[in-house]
Amino acid sequence: MLLRILTPIALALSLSAQAQPRGDDQVVEMGAQAQPRGDDLVVESWQAWRQGNRVRLAQLVPQVRGHVLEPWVAYWDLRLRLDTASPAEVQEFFTRYAGTYQEDRLRNDWLLLLGQRRDWAAFAADHPSYRMNDDREVRCYAALVTHLREGSAAPASLADEVRRNWFAQREADDGCALAASRLIGDTAGPRRLTVNDAWRRARIALEAGRPRAAAQAVEIAAPEATRQFAELSNSPAKFLTSRVTVISKTRKELVALALIKLATSDADNAARLLESKWGPQLSPEERNWVWGVLGKQAAQKLSPDALLHFSKVSRDGDLSDDMLAWKARAALRSLRGPQWPVVQQAIQAMSEEARGESTWVYWRARALLAKGGDDNRAQARELLQSIASVRGFYEQLALEELGQPIAVPARPAPLTEEEKEAARQNPGLDRALQAIALGIRAEGVREWNYSTNLHRPGGLGERELLAAAQLACDRQVWDRCINTSERVRSEFDADQRYPMPFRESVSRRSREIGLDPAYVYGLIRQESRFVTDARSGVGASGLMQVMPATARWTARKIGMNGFTTDQLNDRDVNISIGTGYLKLVLDDFGGSMPLAAAAYNAGPSRPRNWRNGPILDAAIWAENVPFSETRDYVKKVLANTTMYAAILTGEPQSLKARLGMIGPRDARLPEPNDELP
Template sequence: MNLPRILTLIALSVACTATQAQPKGDDLILEMSQAFRQNNRAKLSQMLPQVRGHALEPWAAYWELRARLDTASVQEVQDFFTRYPGTYQEDRLRNDWLLLLGQRRDWTNFEAEYPRYRMGDDREVRCYALLVSHLRAGPAAPPAESEEVRRNWFLQRDTDDGCTLAASRLIGETTGAKRMTADDAWKRARTALEQNRPRAAAAAVQIVAPEAVPQFNELNASPSRFLTSRVTVASKVRKEMIALALIKLASTDPDNAASQLENKWGPQLSPEERDWVWGVIGKQAAQRLSNDALDSYAKVSRDAHLSDDMLAWKARAALRVPRGPRWKAVQQAIDAMSEDARADATWVYWKARALQAEGGDTRRAEALKLYQSIASVRGFYEQLALEELGQKIAPPARPAALTAEEKEAARLNPSLNRAVYAIALGLRSEGVREWNYATNLATPGGLPERQLLAAAQFACDREVWDRCINTSERTKAEYDVDQRFPMPFREAVIKRSREIGLDPAYVYGLIRQESRFVMDARSSVGASGLMQVMPATARWTAKKLGMTGFTSDQLNERETNIAIGTGYLKLVLDDFSGSMAMAAAAYNAGPGRPRNWRNGPVIDAAAWAENVPFTETRDYVKKVLANTTMYSAIISGQPQSLKERLGTVGPRDPAQPEPNRDIP
C-alpha cells in the first residue's frame, strides 16, 4: 500500500474533530515538527493556523504551546486542555505543565491539576504529588507515601528536581516520626556511584552533608588521590566518603580497591559499608568473567547488604565456575534479592535449577512449583521452564476471531489513527508515543484484552509491525501467535535463508528483535533496515558475497538488506561453529567480544548467555533464541526445543578452523 493512500484512508477514518477534512498540509506538519526540534517559537506560532483541521492538528498545537510553555498563561494552558480533551496531546501537555508547576513550587495550581493527570507514569511528577500530600498532611501522612518517595528516588537514572526535593524534605524533618533518614541518602549515593551516575550521587550527598560536596567532587575525579589525602569532615561523613571513594575506585581498579579495603580502610567502615564495597569488587570481577569473583563475594558478611544488581552478578558468577555451578551460592544470592527481583523469571528459573540440583523429594517439589509458576512460550526462561516440565514449545491455540464490531471500534479510534498517520508520515517517535498512550495509559489498567487484540490487528493490517507485535504481547490470557510472530516478506526471507544454509526461523527471530520488521529503522549508531546492518559491515559483507556496485544507501532496500544481513549472519554463525547463542551475541556486539566471553569452562549456553557482560547483548541473545524457537514451531508445524538449540559454550576446539579475524 503506497503512502498517499495510507494517509488518505487514515484521514477519512480518524475522528479528531467534528468535521474531519481530507489530509492537507502534510509538508507543513513536517515543517512544524522540525521547527519544534529547533525551538523556533515564532515559526510555530505563525504556522499553526495553517494546519487547523489536519488529522495531526493536536500535535501541531502541542508543539506550538510546549515550545513557549514557560511563558504561557494558566488560561492558555486550560484552553488547550479544553480544545483537545481526552487526547494524548492534552495529557502530554498536562505532564509538562505539572513538571513546570513543581519546579516553580506552585503547589496550589499543581494540586488542582494533578487529579486530571491520566498517564501517571512520570516518577518526578509523582514525587511532587507525594510531597504536596505530605505538606498537607504533615505527621499524619501515611508511611506508604514515604516509601514510594524512597523507591522513586532510587529508581531515577539521574537526579531530578521532584524526587530529590521530596527526599530532601522527608530526610530533613526534625519533628514527628522520621520516615526517611540520612542512611537513605548515603545508600542512594552509593547506589548511584556504583551505577556511574555521579550527579545523582552528588545530589544525595548535598542533602545529607552539603559541606562534603567538594570532597565528593574530589573523590569522583580521583578516588586514589582522595584515599591518600587527609579528609577533614566529621566521623560519620568521613567513613561514608571513604566508602564512596572505594566504590568509585572499584569500578576502574578493583584490585587496588580490594587492597585498600583489606590493608587500610576496612576496620574503619561499618559492616554494611564494607560489604557494599566488596559487592562492587565482586560484581566487577564477575563482569570480567573472572574465576575470582566468588572469592570477593565470600568476604561479604551479609548478602542482605548488597544491591539486587550485585546479587545478580554473584548468582551469574556461581553459574560459570570451572568445576560446575555452585548451586548453593546461586540460591543464597537469589534468596537475598528483593521481592521484585526474585519474582523475575530469570531468578525463578535459576533458583529452581539450584533446588533441583540439591536433590531430595522436598527440594524437587519446590523446584517443580517454581517451574510451573513461569512455564509458558512467552520468553526465554519461560520456555526453558516448560521444557524442564517435559513439554516442548508449540504455538498456543489462537483466540476467537475478532468480531466486526471489535475491528470497527479500533478502526474509528482517533488516537490509533493519529498514531498510524504520524508513523506513515515519518513522525515515528510521536506516533509510537500516541499509540502506546491509546492502548495503555489512556485507560486505568490499560485496555481489555480483546481491545488490545483489535488494536494490534489494526496495526498489522496497516503493516505497522512493531505496534502490532508490542500491543499483542501485552495480552495475558489471549495469545495471538500471528500478531506476535508475523512473517512479512516471507518468500524473500525463506528463499534467501535456504539458499545460504541458514535456518529461516533464526533469521526471523533476529529480525523480530532487531527492527520489529520496520524497513526504515535506523539505530543511534547508524545501523539500517530490517536486519539493522552497519554501513561498514555491509560493505565488508557485500565484498565477501561478491556484490558489485554496492553502496550504503541500498541498505534500506528490502532485498538488499536481507541479502546483506543473512550473509553476515551466516558468516558469523560458521565462525562460531554453528552456535546460535554466540552468533547472536556477535551480531549484536561484534564477534571479538563473544570470542573472549567463550573462554573459560564449558557450560550450559543458557548460563553462558546469562553471563554476557553487556545488558543489551545479554537480553538480545535470550530474546533472539526464544523468538527462533517459536518461529521454528510455526514454520515447521512441529513442537520445538530451545534447550537443543542452546547446547553448550566453551573455548574453541583447537581442531576447528581458526576464526575469521576479518569479520567486523
C-alpha cells in the same frame, strides 16, 4: 468519465468544509471521522518543532485546524513556549484537546514546571487530572505536596514512594531530590527518609557513573562534605591513601564512595585498600556494599575473583538487587560447576519484585532441583509451572524442564467485525498510525502506547488489545502489532506476535546460503520489528540493522559488486547483506546460534572472549554476558527462533537443543576469521 471527475471535486469541497477553523472556545472532536488534509504542513510543523522554531510553528497552527494530527501541532507550539504561557492558555489547551495523549503529555510538562516554580497550589489542583502517572519526578513532587499538606497524617507509604523513585532516577533531578531533602529534614514521625538513604543514593549513582546525581545526594546528606566529594571524584586513590583516619559517619561514607569510584577503574587496588586499610574502619553495611561493588565488577569481567569478593559480604541483605544478580551469575559460571547453594542464597536475598522475575524464578527452581529431595523437587515444579509458557526465554526453558515441548498455542477466537471497527474508530490509534505514516514515528509510537495502555483509566482491555494489534498488522506497522499483542496475557495470537512479512525474500535467501529461516526471522524480529526504514542511534539501517562498514565488508565477501551503503534502504539488499553477514558469523562460531547472535549484536571479538573459561550450559553462558543489551538480545533471538521454527514446521521445538553447550574454541578447528567486523 464525468462521474469519476466530479467525485473527487465533490469530495475535496466536502473536506474543505469540514476542515474550516472552529472558534477557540469550542472543543475539537477528535475521531476517526476527522479528515486528513495538509499532511505537508504537519510535517513542516514537526520539523519546526525539532528546530525550536517558535515563529514558524505559530504560523502553522491555524493552517492545520481540522487535520487529524492538529493536537500534535498545537502541542508542539505550546510546549516550545510553555515557560511563558499563561495558566489560562494552558487550561484552554487541556479543554480543547481533552482526553487526548497530547493533553496528558502537556499536563506532565506543566506539572514539572509548576514543581520547579514551587507553585504547590496549582500543582495540587492539576495533578488529579494527570492520567499517565509515569514520570518519576512528577510522582516525587506529588508526594512532597501530600507531605506538605498532611504532615504526620500522610500515608505511611509516602517515604517509600519517594525513595523508590529517587533511587531509580538516572540523573540528578529537582523533584525527587527536593522531596527527599524535605523528608530527611523532617524529623517528626516514622515516615521520614534518613540520611542513610541519601548516602545510598550517592553510592548507586556513583557506581553507575552518574557523578552529578551522586554529588546532589551528598549535598543532601552532608552539605559540608561537597568539597571532599569533589576531591575523591577527581582522584579516589589520592583520597584513600591520605593519612586521615576514619572518625565520623560522613568520613566513613566518603571513604566508601571513594572505594566505589576507584573500583570502576582499578578494582584490584580498591580491593587491596579495603582489605588492608579501610575495611575495619567502615561499618559492616558500608563494607558489604563495597565488596558487593567489587564482586559485581569482577563478575562482569567474568573473573573467578567475583565469588571471592562476594564471599566477604557478611550479609546479602545489604546488597542491591543488581549486585545479587551478579552474585547469582558468578555462582552459575563457577569454574567448579554451578554453586547452587550460593545461587539460591543470592536469589533469596533479592527484593520480592526481583525474585518474581522469570530469570530468577527459573534459576531458583534449578537450584532446588540440584539440591534434591521430594520437597525441593515439588517446590521447584511449582516455581516452573508459575512461569512456563512460550512467551519468552526462561518461560520456554521452564516448559522443557517440566517435560513439555514448545508448540504454537491455540489461536484465540476470531475478532468480530464490531471489535475491529472499534479499533479503527479509536482516535488515539488513528492519530498514531497517521503520524507513523508521515514519518513522525517517535510521536506516533508514544501515542499508540498511551492509547493501548492497560494500566491507566480508559486503557484497552485484552480483546481490544488484540483488535488494536490486528489494526497495526493490517497497516503493516509491525512493531506496534507485535508489541501490542505481546501485552495480551489471556490469549496468544501467533500471527500477530510472530509475523513473517517478506516471507518469500527471507526464505529464498536463507535457503540459498544455508541458514535456518526461523533464525533469520528471530533475529529480524529483535533487530527492527520488521520496520524497513529503522535506523539506530549508531547508524545501523534497515530490517537487519546493518552498519555501513559491516555492509561494505560483507558485500565484498559475498560478491555483491557495485554496492553502496545507500542501498541498505532497499529491503532485498538489506536482507542479502544481513543474512550474508549472519552466515559468516555463524560459521565462524561453529554453528552456535547463541554465540553468533552475540557477535551480530556486539561484534565477534567480544563473544570470542566471553566463551573462554569453563564449558557451560548455553543458558548459563547467555545469562553471564556482561552487556545487558547483548544478554537480553541473545535470549530473545533464541526464544524468537524457537517459536518461528514451531510455526514454520508445525512441529514442537526445543530451545535447549538450539542452545547447546559453550566453551573455549576447539584448538583443532580453523582459526577464527579476524577480519570479521
